[in-house]
Amino acid sequence: MDFSLNESQQMIKDMVRDFARNEVAPLTSDLDKTGDFPWANYRKAAELGIMGMSLPEEIGGVGADMVSYAIAIEELAWASASLADSCMLVDMLVHLLNKHGNDMIKDKYIEPLISGDSMGCFAVTEPEAGSDLANIQTVAVKAGSHWVLNGSKIFINNAPIADMAIVFAVTDKEKGSSGGMTAFIVEKDMPGFIRGKAEDLMGQRSLKIGQLFFEDVKVPEENILGNIGEGFKMAMSVLDSGRIEIAALALGIAQAALDESLKYSKERKQFGRPIAKFQATQWKLANMATEIDAARLLIHRAAYLKDQGKNYSKEAAMAKLFTSDIAVKAVNEAVQIHGGYGYTKEYVVERLYRDAKVTQIYEGTNEIQRLVISRILLKD
Amino acid sequence: MKVLVLVKETFDTEVKIVLENEIISEKDVKYIINPYDEFAIEEAIKIKEKLGGEVILYSVGREEASATLKTGLAMGADQANIIKSNVKNSMTVSQLLSEAINKHDNEFDLILAGWVSIDDNNAQVPGRLSQLLNIPFVNVVTKVDVTGEIVLCEREGEGCQEIVEVRIPAIIAVQRGINEPRYPTMKNIMQAKRKNVNLLELTAPIDKVKVSYQFPEQKNKGEIIDGSNPEQAAKVLVDRLKESKIL
Ligand SMILES: Cc1cc2nc3c(=O)[nH]c(=O)nc-3n(C[C@H](O)[C@H](O)[C@H](O)COP(=O)(O)OP(=O)(O)OC[C@H]3O[C@@H](n4cnc5c(N)ncnc54)[C@H](O)[C@@H]3O)c2cc1C
Numbered sequence: 001m002d003f004s005l006n007e008s009q010q011m012i013k014d015m016v017r018d019f020a021r022n023e024v025a026p027l028t029s030d031l032d033k034t035g036d037f038p039w040a041n042y043r044k045a046a047e048l049g050i051m052g053m054s055l056p057e058e059i060g061g062v063g064a065d066m067v068s069y070a071i072a073i074e075e076l077a078w079a080s081a082s083l084a085d086s087c088m089l090v091d092m093l094v095h096l097l098n099k100h101g102n103d104m105i106k107d108k109y110i111e112p113l114i115s116g117d118s119m120g121c122f123a124v125t126e127p128e129a130g131s132d133l134a135n136i137q138t139v140a141v142k143a144g145s146h147w148v149l150n151g152s153k154i155f156i157n158n159a160p161i162a163d164m165a166i167v168f169a170v171t172d173k174e175k176g177s178s179g180g181m182t183a184f185i186v187e188k189d190m191p192g193f194i195r196g197k198a199e200d201l202m203g204q205r206s207l208k209i210g211q212l213f214f215e216d217v218k219v220p221e222e223n224i225l226g227n228i229g230e231g232f233k234m235a236m237s238v239l240d241s242g243r244i245e246i247a248a249l250a251l252g253i254a255q256a257a258l259d260e261s262l263k264y265s266k267e268r269k270q271f272g273r274p275i276a277k278f279q280a281t282q283w284k285l286a287n288m289a290t291e292i293d294a295a296r297l298l299i300h301r302a303a304y305l306k307d308q309g310k311n312y313s314k315e316a317a318m319a320k321l322f323t324s325d326i327a328v329k330a331v332n333e334a335v336q337i338h339g340g341y342g343y344t345k346e347y348v349v350e351r352l353y354r355d356a357k358v359t360q361i362y363e364g365t366n367e368i369q370r371l372v373i374s375r376i377l378l379k380d
Numbered sequence: 381m382k383v384l385v386l387v388k389e390t391f392d393t394e395v396k397i398v399l400e401n402e403i404i405s406e407k408d409v410k411y412i413i414n415p416y417d418e419f420a421i422e423e424a425i426k427i428k429e430k431l432g433g434e435v436i437l438y439s440v441g442r443e444e445a446s447a448t449l450k451t452g453l454a455m456g457a458d459q460a461n462i463i464k465s466n467v468k469n470s471m472t473v474s475q476l477l478s479e480a481i482n483k484h485d486n487e488f489d490l491i492l493a494g495w496v497s498i499d500d501n502n503a504q505v506p507g508r509l510s511q512l513l514n515i516p517f518v519n520v521v522t523k524v525d526v527t528g529e530i531v532l533c534e535r536e537g538e539g540c541q542e543i544v545e546v547r548i549p550a551i552i553a554v555q556r557g558i559n560e561p562r563y564p565t566m567k568n569i570m571q572a573k574r575k576n577v578n579l580l581e582l583t584a585p586i587d588k589v590k591v592s593y594q595f596p597e598q599k600n601k602g603e604i605i606d607g608s609n610p611e612q613a614a615k616v617l618v619d620r621l622k623e624s625k626i627l
Binding site (some may be wrong): 050 | 542
């Protein structure tokens, strides 16, 4: 058993860390206040190949292993969880396009997404279908060589700024999630496709999350991604890997909370000594560090299993569940260690506190993760 | 244009340094490329981008430094050579470099290096090497402009800007401010994985210099005198100055 990173994993970690700390971190606080999308660093991340790093080299990716990818996400999220999320979305979209797309789809959409010139989104969630994804109501009906889409989506990352969307719709109501759901590629200029405004988020405020509306949108047959009826399977197929990624993102937030707390507790003096001299503070720090390490090991194990081509659904769900829970705990303790100062926007931990929460919600709520884990445990 | 870059592996000064028997313990050390040498690598890659050619890194040090040198390859250098040796003194290091360069790359056009390394601050290797190779040396350079056989080097003089014109082959040692070293891209990192770092074994010249390390003596912490009552504060200050025999 070897717990050390190999040469290229270490180099990737160093590079992303330098980029995150020197270029990303200085802008994060302002972007959090304005809620603007981090365009400059998004493009730089594309140039450095952080976007697309998990994708094959033939299509302009880097072909890095999952462990490297998890490490890169952690380092990036340390400085900005929003930016990490935005970069991860590209890999997920392109992965789907590359695996299921016809030649037209691959030629047209992949390169602009990886280079950061075009923005995409992945649209499943609806007002009536959150955890219960199988209950989506958006429908697509065939009309000659086209399909006509009607319905709406909610909480879609990049929706307000998207040039294209992978949209999941019901094509056969009878069959529902087992064979009745199909993925379509919708472009922003298609008549009847309306992008909603960005939500005013609690945390990760540089994300542009919004609604999408489809009013008789005519989508050409060739814009079907994969086979008709395979949409649900396709949406599920990216979740396992996505859970490792969200876990890594939560880990970056937790590590930042610990780093800020270590720094602050050595500087802040009360009763004539740094608060780090009080056992109550020391125990908080020790607990945070222990849980962060445990989370990192869970994440790296899940990533390793994926790299080995083994089953990793349970391990990915465990990593996501545990890391997002300990991240929320860590940011809570970090604010506590900062006292009243941690409750102001002057201190990074105030943002971390807000940024962490959603990691327990998206990519499957933590209740759903427990469902996934227990189902695998109880399977005969 | 064939540009050689001298690269020293050094420890990250952000990490706490522990001494064991006057030698720096390797247990918790994180190794990096000496930051001044990173400027030199960046400059060499820029020259290559402008004029074509190749960039070759030379380092004297541990075999394991290959991991560190790969960062240089990931920035865009073509080749890296490590002269395996544990000598630390600048004289012997320069001799080893000179011997290796004469043997493997004696038709080079330029040698670039950082003017100093952040660990021992000796700033001697580029100068000594220029003597051994018998080529001109320009030190602490903040701008390099290569045209044909001529290199224009800018240096900060005392209240002036010096421009030194030098003919290749030459050694140029660079100073902070010359450029912003690039981040290695993911693609280059993956390519660097496939590039080899060559290990050169030379018979070391007899090393007459013993190098050991000690921490500087701990300075006493300063005392902050409460200034809310100036009269009182002045009195305490004078007392302290008398106590320490300054007055
Ligand atoms: C910032 C952000 C970005 C997002 N990005 C995207 C995106 O890009 N694309 C996309 O399609 N979606 C996206 N989502 C949607 C996200 O995936 C959903 O919010 C999430 O799946 C939960 O659905 P819901 O909000 O409808 O909550 P609900 O499903 O209504 O859940 C409410 C509560 O009930 C619990 N619950 C529900 N069912 C069960 C059960 N069976 N057992 C126990 N507890 C249960 C949940 O765990 C939760 O605590 C995003 C959401 C956010 C906040």
